Amino acid sequence: MxxxxxxxxxxxxxxxxxxxxxxxxxxxxxxxxxxxxxxxxxxxxxxxxxxxxxxxxxxAVSAEQMEISRLRTELSRVKMERDILKKAAAYFARESL
Known part of the structure; x- marks a missing residue:
């Protein structure tokens, strides 16, 4: 449905x-x-x-509220990218030993 x-x-x-x-x-x-x-x-x-x-x-949503929303979205994306890079770095560090 x-x-x-x-x-x-x-x-x-x-x-x-x-x-x-x-x-x-x-x-x-x-x-x-x-x-x-x-x-x-x-x-x-x-x-x-x-x-x-x-x-x-x-x-109506104010310009400040729109900017806060955009920044929160960008922050969550950057945190996710950072976590992926941390895991990749750890993986390749183990592989080279």
């Missing part, structure tokens, strides 16, 4: 989709053009009518 990944949309995307429908386009057409299910779009329209349309996208 394949586990599906739930899509997340920004508030601006949702508002634009609702605006297209309230502007006179059909729900089915807008949903198909945006790659949404009709039910999702209906839910957004209903939420917008109740004033509860919210963004489900994750908060």
């Amino acid at each position: 394949t586990k599906s990944i739930r899509a997340r949309y920004t508030l601006e995307f949702k508002e634009e989709a609702v605006r297209l429908v309230t502007g006179g386009e059909r729900v089915a057409t807008v949903a198909r053009n945006l790659g949404l299910s009709e039910q999702t779009l209906h839910n957004w329209i209903k939420a917008a009518g109740n004033g509860g349309l919210k963004s489900s996208a994750t908060p």
